[in-house]
Amino acid sequence: MKIKNKNIAGTQVFITGGSSGIGLSAGALFAAMGCHVAIFARNKDRLAEAVQRIAARKKAADQRFTWYAVDVTDDAAVHDIMGKAVRETGVPSILINSAGRALPRYFEEITARQFEETLRINVCGMRNTIAALLPHMLRDRGYIVNVSSVAGLIGVFGYTDYCASKFAIIGFSEALRAELKPRGITVSVLCPPDTDTPGFEEENKTKPPETAAISKNAKTMQPEDVARVMIRGMKKGKFLILANMESKFSALAKQLLPGLVEKIMDRAVASVSKETIS
Numbered sequence: 001m002k003i004k005n006k007n008i009a010g011t012q013v014f015i016t017g018g019s020s021g022i023g024l025s026a027g028a029l030f031a032a033m034g035c036h037v038a039i040f041a042r043n044k045d046r047l048a049e050a051v052q053r054i055a056a057r058k059k060a061a062d063q064r065f066t067w068y069a070v071d072v073t074d075d076a077a078v079h080d081i082m083g084k085a086v087r088e089t090g091v092p093s094i095l096i097n098s099a100g101r102a103l104p105r106y107f108e109e110i111t112a113r114q115f116e117e118t119l120r121i122n123v124c125g126m127r128n129t130i131a132a133l134l135p136h137m138l139r140d141r142g143y144i145v146n147v148s149s150v151a152g153l154i155g156v157f158g159y160t161d162y163c164a165s166k167f168a169i170i171g172f173s174e175a176l177r178a179e180l181k182p183r184g185i186t187v188s189v190l191c192p193p194d195t196d197t198p199g200f201e202e203e204n205k206t207k208p209p210e211t212a213a214i215s216k217n218a219k220t221m222q223p224e225d226v227a228r229v230m231i232r233g234m235k236k237g238k239f240l241i242l243a244n245m246e247s248k249f250s251a252l253a254k255q256l257l258p259g260l261v262e263k264i265m266d267r268a269v270a271s272v273s274k275e276t277i278s
């Protein structure tokens with residue numbers, strides 16, 4: 001399934017992590033394209049506020065905007081809430097899995113609990129949502145976008161748990177793409193670079209100085225721009241959606257010039273170590 005401007009109005013869109021950042025921006029763009037949008041996250045106040053911001057972008061009076069509180073790590077709850085959402089709003093033709101979190105720290109500071117939690121939110125949450133919705137979505141054609149990261153293509157200092165989860169999302173999405181294509185469902189994976197969101201602000205609070213030095217070299221995108229690139233990629237039916245030139249360069253260099261990306265990163269890390277020693 002490719003999405004086109006002219007046939008997307010009236011389409012039901014579900015977005016996990018739709019109450020903030022990239023998910024919220026995607027919701028607003030889909031609203032402006034005439035879609036019905038349902039968002040899913042844990043915090044009810046943020047969901048209620050976000051759904052109003054999304055609805056403010058609507059194109060037609062009969063568009064529906066709804067929110068559901070759910071923790072994507074809870075498989076049974078996800079199954080129940082997604083069933084309820086389908087009954088109340090309709091089967092989604094588009095599912096965006098944007099719920100996720102990053103808590104950068106040195107490997108030795110990442111407890112077993114944090115490691116597991118990151119994988120449960122970022123990877124299992126996506127699996128739970130898709131498992132709950134797939135039986136419904138398979139009745140018609142559909143589109144699933146899983147949000148990974150540039151840190152799902154390149155291992156980054158300070159992100160051992162996060163990179164493990166974001167690399168996993170790419171493998172998961174590749175396998176899922178192959179399984180679902182013959183059944184009428186398109187799967188893409190979005191790899192945003194650093195993006196100016198509430199989640200990114202939180203992330204900056206625990207970044208080791210080396211991670212911050214690597215980040216300093218990279219351009220930060222706005223969530224609306226990332227969401228716009230995602231929708232453009234969906235229109236082309238692209239599997240891997242990279243949001244800017246820098247991300248494309250990093251992905252290409254990683255494949256064609258092995259060692260180069262690591263060398264650039266090592267230099268940033270060494271500059272911090274030198275500062276610490278002197």
Ligand SMILES: NC(=O)c1ccc[n+]([C@@H]2O[C@H](COP(=O)([O-])OP(=O)(O)OC[C@H]3O[C@@H](n4cnc5c(N)ncnc54)[C@H](OP(=O)(O)O)[C@@H]3O)[C@@H](O)[C@H]2O)c1
Binds near residue numbers: 100101150
């Ligand atoms: N911002 C970046 O620099 C960047 C870069 C690359 C990739 N990404 C990825 O892009 C996605 C969105 O990131 P963002 O920066 O927009 O984050 P954000 O502003 O923190 O938004 C995260 C969203 O996910 C929801 N969420 C988190 N844990 C959840 C859970 N267990 N169950 C249900 N919902 C949950 C949050 O709501 P509640 O907390 O209320 O549940 C919120 O709606 C994430 O997957 C992130 O890893 C972000």
